[in-house]
Amino acid sequence: MEVKESKRINAEDLYELKSVVDPQVNGIGQECLYVLTSICKETDKYYSNIFHKNLNTLETSQWTFGKDRNHSPRWSPNGEQVVFISNRSGKNQLFLLSKKGGEAKQLTYLVNGVSNPVWSPDGKEIAFQSNFKTGETVADKESKKEDKEDNLTALEVTNMKYKSDGKGFWDGSYDHIAVIDIESGNMEQLTTGDNNYYLQSWSPDGQYIAISADQNKEKDFSFISDIYLYNRKEKNWKRITESNGNYGKVTWTPDSKRIGLIGSDREYENATLSKLWVYDLESDFLQCLTPEWDVNVGDYAIGDFQQGVVTPGMLWGEDNESFTFLASDHGNTVVYFGNISGAIYPSLIDNQHVYGLSTGGSLKKAVVAISTPTHPGDLYTLDLETGEIQQITEVNKEFAESHAFSEAEPLQFASRDGWELHGWLMKPQGFKEGEKYPLVLEIHGGPHAMYANSYFHEFQTLASNGFAVLFINPRGSHGYGQQFVDAVRGDYGGKDYEDIMDAVDYCLETFNFIDSSRLGVTGGSYGGFMTNWIVGHTDRFKAAVTQRSISNWISFYGVSDIGYYFADWQIKADLNDIETLWKHSPLTYVKNIKTPLLILHGEKDYRCPIEQAEQLFIALKIQKKETKFVRFPESNHELSRSGKPALRIERLNYINNWFLEYV
Structure with missing residues (x-):
């Protein structure tokens, strides 16, 4: 019998792969809904549909159809209906579907769409979140006919938080919470005013709706998220956190007497581990359940594949x-x-x-x-x-x-100063004992994130093209305790750089199939910063690809949507300390770069704006360095994960082809 040789994975396989996310089990534990996302190659767009799984018979049935985005299915309390979100009408709106079948009924027609549906315990109402500009309310309906003409007007800016990656420039709108009566269609807006409110959950006894918000008046310098309980009957508010941290993922015990929260007091700014908290309504007492537990609560794994992942909070018994x-x-x-x-x-x-x-x-x-x-x-x-x-x-x-998929072999080794480090090495496809192979070092973003035992399409394409792939979690990564994640702050390009170089040295000493003369390096965001830093401090790599990177902390301070506070948190310097910002800027060391460097960046990246790439490119070109600059249109900081599929694929091919040419 002839055995067919397995195909190697390439960038274009994104069109074939499906992402399954957001399982939702019903109250009796017999059925589960989930969302399956695919890519339509003809339109180059994502589409999602909702599927049902009988957990006893394992029979599967599809509940929505078409090439729209149908997602966020949520069971009614009695398990007979499902509310979900769909953009089939143009904007994301609420739709109601009977378990018995039939057409889905559209419930909302709001001008800016909706998100985050939450059932009332009696199944008669659904709370949701929507976005409103000044003067807009739940009475404003979605326009059926789009105005195709651009009415250009000046943008007046008075706040520092006037833009954000993925959303663009602030348009003067705020997130608010409303409730719709399913039978009558009547809607009640619970929050108003110049503040953002985010829906969390509804107490099982129906009395309270949990909401998160930052009500500090000075928003530019506030980074908290408090939890409020809105009393539906008395229509009043109660804050249960102390305005000193970031809290969310609110869940209730079945008897409505306790609330579970996930969050932190931000002792280490954005490097603080999230912990478990419980609030007792009878005693009005908030307690941290894990004050000494050195593990980060939540999912902080980095990936480039799943679409629409939903991470739950504490799920009570x-x-x-x-x-x-x-x-x-x-x-x-x-x-x-x-x-x-x-x-x-x-x-x-x-x-x-x-x-x-x-x-x-x-x-x-x-x-x-x-x-x-x-x-x-x-x-x-x-x-x-x-x-x-x-x-x-x-x-x-x-x-x-x-x-054919390439396995990831776990690595564990000590840094030069004795810290335990952890990572993985993937052998190239077609690996043969006795042969030498090039290696590509991958560096994750964040830096407060975590490479994990998870699928990474980019890594598989590199392995398919004959590269060994090394990826590790250096100092600053989540998953290894508070001291480890905090250690990078104020030390960018210091011990984190040494950790990464120690990983390369460990692999060269341990695995004789790696060709030490054929090394490549790449990474995005913080990984892009570190790629820039590496090629400015060593010429051991034959090629490098820097993605959505930081090259100049001084300009980053003013142009990034998070620059003025992120630089302060991470570099521990501001514009009163230009020397420190410049010392940690890869642009400072551009004269040392000998490695051919490919620069990839999205035109609408507001997190690490494209001027960071522009500066680096000009600094390299003026010194006659080997470089190429690729700009991806209409793409933000999330290009590699949720960007336009054709551009995601183009990006992967640029990375692979650069290493194939220069390594």
Whole structure:
């Protein structure tokens, strides 16, 4: 019998792969909804549909159809209906679908669309979030006919937070919360004014709606998120946090007596680990359950594939005291069990990335979404008591059976100053003992993020083209405790650079198949900064690709949507300390660069604006250095993850071709 050779993975395979996210188990734990996202090659657009899985028979049925974005399915309390969001009318609106079938009914027609649906406990109302400019209310309807003419007008700016990556320039609107009566269609707007309010959850007894907001008047220098309880009957507010941190992911015990929160007091600014908190309504007491636990609560894994991942908060059990949650730990996301007495232990710990979790209210069985370096992602049932899992979807089965994935071998080694470091090495496709192979070093963004045991399409394309791929979590990464993640602040280009170079040295000493004369390096955002830094401090790499990078902290301070505070938090310097900002700027060392450098950047990147790339390109060209500058139109900081598919693919091909040419 002839055995077909597996195909190698290439950039264009993004058109074939499907992303499965957001499992939602119903209240009796017998059924699960999920969202499947694909790419339409003809239109070059993403489309999503909602699927149903019977957890007893494992029968699957599709509940929405077409090439629109249908997502965020949420069961009604009695499990007979589902509310979801769809852009089929033009904007994201609420739609209601009966479990028995039939056409979905559109519930909202708001001018700016809606997000984040939350059912009332009696199933008669749905709360949601929408965006309103001054003068707009829930009475303003979505226009059926778009005005195609651009009415240009001046943008008047008085606040420093006037732009944000992905959203663009602030248009004077605010996020507010409203409730719709399903039977009558009547809507009530709960929040108004010049402030953003974000919907969290509704108490099971129907009395309170939990909302998060920052009500400090000086928004430019405020970075908190408080939790408020809105009393639906008395129509008053109560703040339950102390305006000293960032809190969210609000969940309720079944008896409505306690609230679970995830957040921090921001002791280390944005490098602070998130912790578990419980608020007791009867005693009016907020308590941190994990003050000494040196693990980050939540999913902080970096990836370039999944679309629309939803990370839950603390999911409570029937006893009103126990819960399950996700945490990031040593390159994995782990399902943990905990209770209000402080007990915490893993329910599911393995070399994998758990990027979705739903229980339906019972702590006996859950549905989890899991990815590994060789598995883009699927859903599994998880017995929370035994840890036993069973795969229940195979959304990329045909692709997996016909393509070859490269395994990621875990690495553990010591830095030159004795810190424990962790990473992975992928062998190239077609690996043969005794042969030498080039290596590409990958550096993640953040820096407060985490490479994980998760699928990375970029890595697979590099391995497919004959490269070994090295990726590690240097100082500053999440997953290894508070001291580790905080260590990079004020030391960009210091010990973090040494960690990365120590990883390269470790691989060269340990694996004799790596050709030390054929090394490449790439990374995006912070990884782009570090790529720039590396080629300015060593010429050991034959080629480099810097993506959405930082090259000049002085200009970054004023042009980035986060620059004026991020530089202060991370470099620990401001415009009163130009010397320190310049010392940590890769542009300072551009005269040392000998490595051929490809510069990739999105035109509408407001996080690391394209002027950072422009400066670097001109500084290199004026010195006759080997470089190329590629600008991606209409693309923001998220190009590699959720950008226009054709441009994501073009970007991957630029990276691979640069290394094929120069390494």
